Amino acid sequence: MQEAVALLREQFGPRLLFVGLQGSHRRGEAREDSDIDIMTILDTLVVDDLAAYRGVLRQLPEGEKAGGFTCGRQELLAWPPFELFQFAQDTDAYYGDLQTLLPEVTRADTVTGARAAVSSLYHFAVYLYLSGDPTTRADDLKGLYKSFFFAMQVVEYLRHGVYVKSKRDLFPMLSGAEAELLHLSMDTAYCEERKQSKPDELFQLLIEWAGAMLRELAR
Numbered sequence: 299m300q301e302a303v304a305l306l307r308e309q310f311g312p313r314l315l316f317v318g319l320q321g322s323h324r325r326g327e328a329r330e331d332s333d334i335d336i337m338t339i340l341d342t343l344v345v346d347d348l349a350a351y352r353g354v355l356r357q358l359p360e361g362e363k364a365g366g367f368t369c370g371r372q373e374l375l376a377w378p379p380f381e382l383f384q385f386a387q388d389t390d391a392y393y394g395d396l397q398t399l400l401p402e403v404t405r406a407d408t409v410t411g412a413r414a415a416v417s418s419l420y421h422f423a424v425y426l427y428l429s430g431d432p433t434t435r436a437d438d439l440k441g442l443y444k445s446f447f448f449a450m451q452v453v454e455y456l457r458h459g460v461y462v463k464s465k466r467d468l469f470p471m472l473s474g475a476e477a478e479l480l481h482l483s484m485d486t487a488y489c490e491e492r493k494q495s496k497p498d499e500l501f502q503l504l505i506e507w508a509g510a511m512l513r514e515l516a517r
Contacts, residue, residue, distance in 0.1 A: 302336060302364075303393045305354045310347075315339045315371060316394035324390050325464045335366035337389055339399055343370035371399060379403045380410035384452055387461045405456075412456060413515045415449040420508035427501050436497035442504065443483030450476060453511065475507045 303317050321335030322328040336355070340347060348368070355364040367385075369377075382403045389396055419442055426435050426442075447465055454471060455461045462468040465484050472480055482489045482500070492500060 299336070299392045302354070302358055305357060306338065306351075307393070309350055309354050310340060313341045314393070315341060316396055316399060317392045318389040318396060319392060320366060320389050324388065327464060327466075332363070333366075334360065334364040336364055337367045339369060339371060339374060339394070339396075341371050343368065343373070374399055375401050377401070379407040380414060383408040383411055383455075384448065387451075387455075408452065409456060409515060412449060412452040413512065415445065415452065416508050416511045416515065419445055419449060420505060420512065423501055423504045423508065436493045436500055439500055439504070440482075440489060440493075443479065443489075446479050446504070446507075447483055449511075450480065453515075456515075475503055478503060479507060 299317070299319055306314050306317055316337070316339040318337040319335065320337050322332045323334055338351065351368060355361045358364055379401055382400055386396055386400060386403070422442060422445075423439065426438055430438055447468070450468065450472070451462060454468065458471075462471065465480060469477065469480050469484065482492065
């Protein structure tokens with residue numbers, strides 16, 4: 299990240315407003331094939347800037363894995379606020395101050411973001427069960443567990459005022475269906491065992507949780 303900052307400052311000069319790290323590398327959960335999610339904010343952003351930025355990334359060690367969120371300052375200010383609470387929480391700054399670049403984000407915005415995340419989980423789980431291949435849909439369901447973790451981070455913040463960075467740290471704070479869903483996202487062997495024995499129960503677990511959480515957040 300220090301090398302990325304140095305190269306980006308050389309390329310963009312005072313136009314570079316912020317560089318941060320997001321994603322699995324920030325959480326300490328990266329695998330060998332994980333992307334490196336670098337967040338970069340410029341004063342403005344045009345396609346020529348993207349071409350130059352891509353050239354900078356390719357100079358970095360493992361730069362072929364590097365990407366992430368990039369935009370101009372005015373676009374970030376105009377971004378839907380309900381998406382920005384978690385966006386800011388999940389970013390470690392390496393250059394600049396992200397808070398000075400963001401619009402105001404209220405608790406009501408954060409609740410709206412959580413409701414949007416949970417409703418998407420509910421919808422996709424139901425859709426996958428109805429439209430997915432019965433022989434593979436339980437495998438496809440595993441892709442939603444990552445989204446469950448992100449939604450659960452915000453839910454726990456709304457409940458207790460603490461934003462937990464990683465699955466490992468979040469797990470002991472949960473119980474019941476929430477602990478079970480996070481366990482499924484963390485333990486591939488356990489998930490495979492559950493999938494082989496009673497795959498429909500995996501759908502039931504996620505759909506029931508999402509429905510109950512939608513009602514909780516609506517209150």
